[in-house]
Amino acid sequence: MSDVVELLAQVLPREALVTDPDRMESYRYDRAMFCPAGTPLAVVLARETAHVQAAVKIAAEAGVPVVPQGARSGLSGAANALDGCIVISLEKMDKVLAIEPIDRYVVTQPGVYNAVLSRAVAEHGLFYPPDPSSWEFCSIGGNLSTNSGGLCCVKYGVTTDYVLGLEVVLADGRVLRTGRKTVKGVAGYDLAKLIVGSEGTLGIITEATLALRPQAAQPRTMAALFDSGPAAGEAILEIIRSGVSLSLLEIMDQTTIRAVNAYKRMDLPEEAAAMLIAQSDAGGEAGAADVAMVAKLCRDNGAIECIEADDPAEGELLLEARRAALIALDELGTTMIDDVAVPRSRLAEFIGLCEDIARDLDITIGVLGHAGDGNMHPTVVFDQTDPAQAERAQQAFDKVMEVGLQLGGTITGEHGVGVLKRTWLAEEIGPVALDVHRAIKQALDPKNILNPGKIVAE
């Protein structure tokens, strides 16, 4: 037993320390493809903030890296273990601590799953909007660390927009409480929003106070099918130009439609080049009018079919096609999911360029994503047993980011950088911003023990 493990065993309860290699195996990886993962010395299953503090202090003293983990549902390798690290898992800190209906906030531990939190606040007539597709198996701590988005961002924004306050264990084991319980507040630097999205490199989130909204109305849903990608792109522009406030606006291309048809045995027309799905949660007649307007704009822009859901169940069915998309593409082969966001005005062009990449590299790319905010998930599908194809897949994955940047976009709209996109981050933000990243990292973690090498390569 190494010294570090011995020290951990001295201060942690038995159930909070895992050193068995078989049990540790599942704590090595998140869900990112092709990211290296090391083997930890130990996994700490923290039950309380004091466990996190104790582990970080021991790590700091020993100069051992610490990798914080939530539900390991991330897609960029940010939670992957490093050789000889201490993994600090927050999955056992899974309690919703307080829900305040008048002040509209929830205080939660980081290990609570997004869906659990959402349902808990819904019982009080409240709404926590950020809704990553993985909401049933991703944790709030992970959402905070990657600044997750989701389907309803187009109307409600992303995780950082809901963060009021955080409790954070710093690199020296001290506890930082930052932020507030009030709607507004400008007392000092916005440390909470700095920690959000920092992927565990600046501190470990052990508690969060999150803003809530009143529950939205029952959504109205419609879908439109197009026989050409550009027609769908033009319809999206018209929808945005109209100013209609949608709570969801998603797109799937032909590859994705066909994959979903095969997987879910849905009856979507195989010849459709693109499908839009839109929702309005304005409620009552306003919601119906929003959806009718979107349907009209789709028809005016060449939709071959518009389906307006008669009731929430039918709406849910339409949405299921979108929700099943990634799993359906997974059935076709190994997938690498990109996460490029472009200015909305360039969306149609971006989709066209993804098609070009697929053709040029003779590889399958299913293009789907959040059309309403320009955040697309072109998903490269390939046969991993074919090295040449795997090579082309990697090229396609990179090429998608390259054209995203050329269109004024970003390499990651909501999945984060982790280890997967470190070199691309440098490309996107440039040397000055990279220096500022390093300066801030150095200021908050001078020994470089918190998730080292994530976001910014060492």
Place this chain on the structure above:
Amino acid sequence: MSDVVELLAQVLPREALVTDPDRMESYRYDRAMFCPAGTPLAVVLARETAHVQAAVKIAAEAGVPVVPQGARSGLSGAANALDGCIVISLEKMDKVLAIEPIDRYVVTQPGVYNAVLSRAVAEHGLFYPPDPSSWEFCSIGGNLSTNSGGLCCVKYGVTTDYVLGLEVVLADGRVLRTGRKTVKGVAGYDLAKLIVGSEGTLGIITEATLALRPQAAQPRTMAALFDSGPAAGEAILEIIRSGVSLSLLEIMDQTTIRAVNAYKRMDLPEEAAAMLIAQSDAGGEAGAADVAMVAKLCRDNGAIECIEADDPAEGELLLEARRAALIALDELGTTMIDDVAVPRSRLAEFIGLCEDIARDLDITIGVLGHAGDGNMHPTVVFDQTDPAQAERAQQAFDKVMEVGLQLGGTITGEHGVGVLKRTWLAEEIGPVALDVHRAIKQALDPKNILNPGKIVAE
């Protein structure tokens, strides 16, 4: 002429450099009361980013402090000059550079006034929500540096919620471009939101890309008068509990109502203890229904009178009472405006405690503010020529913050810390957060030349 001034004269065009003491006088202060202000060596009226860079480089080389200034409308002394500093005024960088209707963003220089920007984007059917009361004479750069709020925050949030990207001159004169032009993006640390609200202590904002919304509908307005403060407080709670989405919910107490009556010759009932003003911009019947519901809730909670505006002009008249409040209080004596935000559930209690403070210290406090988000501006009114009263006024000002903190609130909801509230900031955030502030400041400004001593005392 000092060496520093000579160096500035060598690199800056003549019109960009002011050294005449009379002209420099007006660049010494913002609008904060009782904050010390020094005398600058020189005022740089930057016309372009390169001027800011040049001045910062000279300052860094000479170890001379730099104080960035917008429109000097701040209320915390953040823009006050320091002895021997270089003031860098951004007021001449006053151009709106681009408005993108589809992508819904505006690129602007920092010296543009909030109202000018708002009107410019309105011409494109777009809406920049943050609307500080000073919007006609405050600049976007100042709004960003203090993370300004305003009247419609209750529905639309504050400045930071609209910041997509920034150009920032760093302490060594390099230019940082951070953020994005896309709706979503998580590539690296959120440096933009760290700079926002940092009051010029981490960098000087020379350009901003701000998110816009589609123009809101014409607002519907109502006002309600109450014969007791607690009744008004209860009505506010019921309004919030109802989940109605208001674009404005303001409160004024009796002192403020009477001051407005005297100043504007309005016919508000002098015996009223409190007045609420509410707006909904939901549009059409939805807006009318919102306002009717608020009126009903006010009546159910003891309102003695409800005025529903028949048209926008009448609504504007009601709002004018609120807009005139601070000027009206100014007519009664010297004013010190507090800026405490409390959890909304504690608002009625907070207002009651402010009344207690006024009574106990035998001083006038006009309580007004943004009831919808719990951000109140209790305004101490006193006779500056009476030293004993001035002393009690200062005590009252501090006591208001103290009770705000006791109720789980913050010492500043939207005005910032500057020099006015530095000791209170330390009280609010505690030693660990203060250390993190210092570490970040040290990382980005190791020579401590950017607005030193603001936010965090040296």
